[in-house]
Amino acid sequence: MESITFGVLTISDRCARKERRDECGPNLLKVITREGGRVAEMDVVPDDVTEIQSKLKEWCDELHIDVVLTAGGTGLADTDVTPEATKLLLDKEVPGIPNLMFKISSQITPLAALSRAACGVRGRSLIINLPGSKKAAQECFEAVLGVIRHAVDLIKDNKSNVSFTHGEEHAMYQLRSSVSSTDVVNRSRESTYAKYTVSDAQKLIEQCLDGENDLMSKEIVSLGEGLGYVLAEDVVAAYPLPPFPASIKDGYAVISSDPTPVKKVIGISSAGDEDLEGIEVRPGFCARVNTGARVPKGADAVIQVEDTELVACTESGEEELEVNFKTTAKPGQDIRSPGSDIGVGELVLPKNTSLGACELGVLAAVGSRKLQVYAKPLVGVLSTGNELQNPGEKLLPGKIWDSNRTTLINQLKESGFDSIDLGIVQDSPDELFRRLKNGFEQVDIIITSGSVSMGEKDYLKRVLVADFDADIVFGRVEMKPGKPTSFARLKYKDKTKLWFGLPGNPVSAAVTSILFVLPALRKISGHKNLYAARIKVRLAEDIRLDERPEYRRAIVSYEEGGRSLVPLARTTGNQISSRLTSCVAANCLLELPGSSESLRIQEKGSIVNALIIRIP
Numbered sequence: 197m198e199s200i201t202f203g204v205l206t207i208s209d210r211c212a213r214k215e216r217r218d219e220c221g222p223n224l225l226k227v228i229t230r231e232g233g234r235v236a237e238m239d240v241v242p243d244d245v246t247e248i249q250s251k252l253k254e255w256c257d258e259l260h261i262d263v264v265l266t267a268g269g270t271g272l273a274d275t276d277v278t279p280e281a282t283k284l285l286l287d288k289e290v291p292g293i294p295n296l297m298f299k300i301s302s303q304i305t306p307l308a309a310l311s312r313a314a315c316g317v318r319g320r321s322l323i324i325n326l327p328g329s330k331k332a333a334q335e336c337f338e339a340v341l342g343v344i345r346h347a348v349d350l351i352k353d354n355k356s357n358v359s360f361t362h363g364e365e366h367a368m369y370q371l372r373s374s375v376s377s378t379d380v381v382n383r384s385r386e387s388t389y390a391k392y393t394v395s396d397a398q399k400l401i402e403q404c405l406d407g408e409n410d411l412m413s414k415e416i417v418s419l420g421e422g423l424g425y426v427l428a429e430d431v432v433a434a435y436p437l438p439p440f441p442a443s444i445k446d447g448y449a450v451i452s453s454d455p456t457p458v459k460k461v462i463g464i465s466s467a468g469d470e471d472l473e474g475i476e477v478r479p480g481f482c483a484r485v486n487t488g489a490r491v492p493k494g495a496d497a498v499i500q501v502e503d504t505e506l507v508a509c510t511e512s513g514e515e516e517l518e519v520n521f522k523t524t525a526k527p528g529q530d531i532r533s534p535g536s537d538i539g540v541g542e543l544v545l546p547k548n549t550s551l552g553a554c555e556l557g558v559l560a561a562v563g564s565r566k567l568q569v570y571a572k573p574l575v576g577v578l579s580t581g582n583e584l585q586n587p588g589e590k591l592l593p594g595k596i597w598d599s600n601r602t603t604l605i606n607q608l609k610e611s612g613f614d615s616i617d618l619g620i621v622q623d624s625p626d627e628l629f630r631r632l633k634n635g636f637e638q639v640d641i642i643i644t645s646g647s648v649s650m651g652e653k654d655y656l657k658r659v660l661v662a663d664f665d666a667d668i669v670f671g672r673v674e675m676k677p678g679k680p681t682s683f684a685r686l687k688y689k690d691k692t693k694l695w696f697g698l699p700g701n702p703v704s705a706a707v708t709s710i711l712f713v714l715p716a717l718r719k720i721s722g723h724k725n726l727y728a729a730r731i732k733v734r735l736a737e738d739i740r741l742d743e744r745p746e747y748r749r750a751i752v753s754y755e756e757g758g759r760s761l762v763p764l765a766r767t768t769g770n771q772i773s774s775r776l777t778s779c780v781a782a783n784c785l786l787e788l789p790g791s792s793e794s795l796r797i798q799e800k801g802s803i804v805n806a807l808i809i810r811i812p
Contacts, residue, residue, distance in 0.1 A: 200233050200234070200262045200263060200344070200345065200348055201233070201234050201235075201236040201261050201262045201263070202228050202233050202234065202235045202236065202261065202262065202263050202264075202265060203235070203236060203237040203238070203239075203255040203259070203261040203263070203264040203265065204221045204224045204225055204228070204235055204237070204238045204239075204265050204267065205221075205238075205239055205240075205241065205248075205251055205252070205255075205264065205265065205266045205267070206218045206220055206221040206238075206239070206240040206241075206266075206267050206268055206328075207240075207241055207242070207243055207248060207266055207267065207268040207269040207278050207328070208240065208242070208243065208268045208269075208328060209242045209243050209275060211240045211268075212240050212241055212242040213242075214415070214416075215416055216416055217415045217416065217417055217421075217571070218240050219330045219421075220267040220268065220326075220328060220329065220330045220333050221238055221240065221267060222238075222574070222614070223330045223333070223334060224265060224267065224326075224333060224334065224337060225238060225616060225638060226614070226616050226617070227334055227337060227338065228337075229616050229617055229618065229619070229638075230617055231341060232619075233263075234634060235637075235638060236259065236261055236637075237255055237259065237261060238638070239251060243268075243269050243275040243276065243277055243278075244277070245277050245280060245281040248266070248269075248277070248278060248281040248282075249281050249284065249285055252264060252266075252281070252282065252285055252318070252323060253285065255321070256285075256318045256319050256320075256321035256323070257318075257319060260319075260320060260321065261321055262320075262321060262322065262348050262351075262352075263321070263322045263323075263324065263344060263348065264321055264322070264323045264324070265324050265326055265333075265337065266278055266282065266323070266324070266325050266326060267326045267327070267328055267333045268326075268327070268328030269325075269328065270311050270312050270313045270325050270326070270327055270328070271310055271311065271312070271327075271328075272310055272312075276312070278314075278325050279312045279313060279314040279325055282314045282316070282323055282325055283314050283316070285318050285323070286314070286316030286317065286318055286323065287316070287317050287318055287319065288316050288317045289314070289315070289316040290315045290316050290317065290322070290347070291315070293315040293324060293340050293343065293347075294311075294313040294314065294315050294325070296339055296340055296343070297311075297313060297326075297336040297339050297340060298311065299339075300335065300336070300339035301327075301332060301335055301336055301339070304335060308332075311327055313325035313326065313327070313336075317351055320351055320352055321351070322344070322347055322348060322351060324337075324340070371626070371629060371630050371633065372626050372629070373625035373626050373628065373629035373655075373659050373662065373663050374625075374662040374663055375625035375629075375655055375658045375659050375662050375663070376625070377624060377625050377626075377655070386650075387650060387671065387672055387680075388671075389668065389670065389671025389672045389682075390670070390671075390672065391672045391673065391674050392670050392672070392673055392674065393673070393674050393675075393745075394673060394674070394675050394711060394745065397670050397673050397681070397683070397712065398711070398712065398715065398727075400669050400670055400683070401669070401683055401712060401715070401716050402719065402726075404669060404683075404685055404694075405716060405719050405720060410691060410692050411573060411640060411692050411694070411720050412570060412571075412720055412722070413570070413571045414428040414568055414569065414570060414571060415568075415569060415570075415571045416566050416567065416568055416569075417566070417567055417569055418565065418566060418567075419556060419559060419560060419564055419565055419566070419567060422551045422556050422559070422567050422569065423551060423552070423553070423556060423612075424550075424551065424572075424612030425550075425551050425567070425569035425570065425572070425721070425722075426548060426549065426550050426551065426569060426570045426721055426722030426723055427545055427546070427547055427548060427549045427551065427567065427568070427569055427722075428547065428568045428569050428570050428722065429547050429568045430543055430545070430546050430547050431543075431544045431545045431559060431562075431564060431567070432541060432542065432543055432544060433538045433539065433540055433541065433542050433543075433544050433562045434540065434562070434563065435540060435562060435563055436534045436535030436538065436539055436540050437535065437537040437538040437561055437562055438532050438534060438535075438536070438537060439534060440490045440491075440534055441490065441491040441531050441532070441533055441534060442488055442489065442490065442491065442531065442532045443465075443485040443486065443487060443488065443489050443490075443491055443498045443530065443531060443532075444487065444498065444530040444531065444532060445487055445498055445500045445501075445530045446485070446486050446487050446500065446501050447484075447485060447498050447499050447500040447501045447503075447504070447530070448461070448482040448483065448484055448485065448498065448499050448501070448504060448519060448521075449465065449477055449482060449483045449484075449485045449491045449492050449495035449497070449498055450477065450482045450495055450497055450498070450499055450521070450525055451477060451478070451479055451494065451495060451496060451497070452496050452497040452524070452525045452526055452527045452528075452529065453527075454479045454480065455524070456479065456480045457520055457521050457522075458507055458518055458519070458520045458521075459480055459481055459482040459518065459519055459521065460480060460481050460482070460517065460518055461481075461482055461483065461484060461515075461516045461517060461518065461519055462475060462476075462477070462481045462482070462483055463475040463483050463484070463492070464483065464484040464485070464486075465483055465484070465485045465486070465489040465490050465491070465492050466486045466489050467486050467487065467488040467489045468489075469489060469490065472490060472492050472493070475492040475493070476492060476493045476494045477492050477493070477494035477495040478494055482495075482519060482521075483495065484516065485498060491531055496527050496528065496531070497525035497526065497527060497528065497529040497530065497531065498525070498529060498530040498531055499521055499523065499525050499529070499530075500530065503521065503522050503523045504519045504520060504521055504522065505519070505520045505522065506518075506519060506520075507519060507520050537561075538561075538562060544558060544559065544562050544564075545558065545559065548722060548724055550723055550724075550725075551567075551569070569722070570720075570721050570722030571721070572612070572613055572614070572717070572720075572721050573613075573639075573640045573641050573717060573720045573721070574616070574638070574639040574640045574641070575608060575613060575614070575615040575616070575639055575640070575641045575642075575643065575717065576615060576616045576617075576618040576635045576638060576639035576641070576642045576643070577601050577604050577605050577608075577615050577616070577617060577618060577642075577643050577644075578601075578618035578619065578620075578621060578631060578632075578635060578642060578643070578644045578645075579598045579600050579601050579619070579620045579621070579644070579645050579646060580620070580621050580622075580623060580628070580644055580645065580646040580647040580656065580700070581598075581620070581622075581623060581646045581647070581700060582622050582623050583595055583596055584596065584597075584598040584620045585597055585598065585620075586598060586620065587599070587602065598620055599702050599776060600645040600646070600698075600700070600702055600705045601617060601619075601620075601645075603702060603705065603706050603776070604643060604645065604698075604705060604706070604709055604713075605617060607706065607709050607710070607714070608713075608714075608717070611714050611717070611718075613717050613721075615643075616638060616639055618631065618634075618635050618638075618642070619631075623646075623647060623654075623655065624655075625655045625658070625659050628647070628655055628656060628659045629659050629663045632659065632660070632663075632664065632695075633663075636664075636688040636693050640691075640692075640693060640694065641693070641694040641695070641696070641716075641717070642693070642694075642695050642696070643695075643696045643698065643709070643713055644656060644695070644696070644697050644698065645698045645699065645700050645705040646698075646699070646700030647697070647700070648671075648680045648681070648682050648697040648698070648699060648700075649680040649699065649700075650680075656682075656697055657671060657682060657684070657697065660684050660686065660695060664686045664688065665686060665687075666684040666685065666686035666695065667684060667685050667686065668682060668683075668684045669683045669684060669685060670682065670683055671697075673708075674744055674745060674790075675711075675744055675745055675746070675747065676742050676744040676745070676746040676747070677699065677701060677703050677704035677707055677708075677746075677747070678698075678699055678704045678707055678708040678711075678747075679699070679744065680697075680699050681696075681697065681698060681699060681704075681708045681712060682695075682696075682697035683695070683696055683697070683712065684697070694716070696709075696712060696713050696716075698713075702775075702776040703749070703772075703775060703776055703778060703779060706776070706779055707747050707749075707785065710728065710785070710807070710809055711747070715727050727807075728785075728807040728808055728809055729807070729808045730787075730805050730806070730807055730808075731752075731763070731784075731805070731806055731808060732762050732803050732804070732805065732806075733750075733752050733762060733763050733764065733765035733784070733786070733803070733804060733805075733806040734760060734762045734763070734764050734765065734801055734802070734803055735765060735786075735798060735799070735800055735801060735802045735804060736764050736765060736766040736767075736800065737766070737767065737800050738797055738798070738799050738800050739767065739786075739788060739797065739798045740791075740796065740797050741788055741789065741790065741791035741795065741796055741797065741798055742788075742790065742791060743790055743791055744790050745787070745788065745789055745790045746786075746788040746790075747785040747786065747787060747788075747807075748767050748785065748786040748788060749767065749768045749778045749779050749782035749784075749785060749786075750765040750766060750767045750768060750782060750783075750784050750785070750786050750806065751765070751766050751768060751781055751782060751783055751784070752764065752765045752783055752784045752806055752808075753766075762803060765784060765786060765804075765806055767786070768780070768781065768782050782809070782810070783808065783809060783810040783811070784806040784807060784808050784809060784810075785806065785807040785809055786804055786805075786806050787804060787805040787806065787807065788804060
């Protein structure tokens with residue numbers, strides 16, 4: 197798949213009008229990238245034959261994209277016109293590909309029978325219609341992955357599977373960086389970048405984000421998709437909660453001023469009953485009610501079933517006829533009045549609220565279906581290094597398996613951010629230039645690991661400056677691990693892009709991602725609390741201090757039966773920056789000061805700050 201270029205075209209009126217977030221396109225991009233393909237173009241158009249055809253013609257006839265995937269518009273609705281728009285442009289139809297997709301998807305859902313997807317060849321391009329749902333589109337695409345490579349070779353008359361034959365692909369790989377890879381002798385032997393404290397570096401990132409409004413946008417998501425987002429507007433109740441007088445307990449609805457101890461039971465109100473016609477409580481009568489049920493007309497109180505006793509029932513013993521009340525009631529007793537929880541027009545959740553499980557539950561309770569939220573940034577993760585191989589590959593001499601992408605991608609996922617795996621790039625200015633260019637076509641933020649220190653092949657910052665006119669905001673941080681951590685901003689096709697250059701050592705990459713990357717993503721996404729919570733801990737052992745402030749991985753816990761209110765922190769063994777196992781089970785980072793004449797060892801029992809990075 198490495199030499200195949202893809203175009204992903206989402207077809208949806210609502211996505212085109214920005215009323216709904218396009219999830220299908222970005223997900224296909226992620227799958228294609230994972231499989232080694234390159235997404236050259238992505239776009240969204242409405243369900244309009246003219247606009248669909250215009251985009252297909254451009255991608256096939258002008259850009260010569262190998263495979264064009266459309267997502268949406270293949271169903272039976274009046275607006276579903278994608279197959280019609282596609283078929284009119286095809287030189288040859290390829291019905292076997294939709295048949296293969298149907299064979300696979302029909303095993304998952306019978307609704308697959310309603311798809312009218314088309315597929316065929318236009319010029320040297322293969323066009324495939326996929327369904328509009330994120331899940332179905334991925335399933336159908338993965339169903340035909342095995343034939344796409346061969347189909348492209350046939351269409352392009354590739355008698356041998358030669359890489360980079362496509363014109364656009366060839367042009368991409370002719371790009372050259374302005375940075376020389378041969379001038380080793382004259383390379384700088386001291387960093388030209390000022391050294392910042394962690395706090396100052398974090399402030400610099402925040403200042404950059406405060407001034408870059410085009411990175412922060414809004415979108416509409418459904419209630420079910422809202423977890424981890426931040427509200428971009430106040431949510432005001434359109435309906436009262438509860439919407440009716442509701443019983444707090446299982447019991448009987450009564451008139452509080454009615455002194456009659458024995459009352460006749462006239463009916464029952466159960467939770468969810470819509471029709472209470474004919475049930476009206478009068479003096480001498482009562483109605484059975486369940487918790488959460490509407491209180492019938494006439495009643496102003498509820499007496500719990502525990503304060504009653506049965507007097508009479510039907511011959512069958514199935515229905516109560518009379519009940520004796522052993523207590524009296526006060527007006528409003530055990531009744532939630534309409535709007536007592538939330539009234540009409542009342543602020544339910546303010547703008548900038550982070551949406552967790554309980555917040556979403558409140559929104560569900562007031563009937564919210566669609567939420568305006570701050571969009572999450574598109575992030576790509578790229579590893580650099582000639583020594584790297586993908587996990588699972590046969591390890592060659594002098595090589596190591598790349599763990600950084602796996603760690604960083606899953607750190608992002610744990611924090612609620614999806615990302616695109618941009619793969620591994622060689623330590624070559626030309627390769628770095630091409631891969632960064634390709635990455636900035638797809639995402640707003642690129643996170644790299646490696647190539648940021650003083651090695652003769654650490655070209656990244658030079659490539660960013662020379663080829664992208666990037667502003668390196670900082671290129672060194674006074675910390676251990678993570679000294680060469682770097683951050684830059686640039687404009688690419690008139691849009692702000694960010695770059696985080698993390699060190700190549702696995703621990704350094706993981707720690708600096710927590711300290712710099714995740715807070716930045718949270719800020720762009722509208723969160724107000726950006727950084728990990730800081731607490732006081734007691735050291736379980738002596739720690740010799742480094743000359744730089746250090747972030748040691750540790751496990752913090754309360755001692756059973758201990759007298760101290762301050763939790764105990766135990767480090768996770770050898771803290772060398774290449775030893776990723778020091779992060780395993782760690783739930784905090786100890787913030788240790790740099791050594792000085794007066795303090796070289798932080799003694800056992802000392803109180804220090806710790807950042808909580810994981811909650812058990």
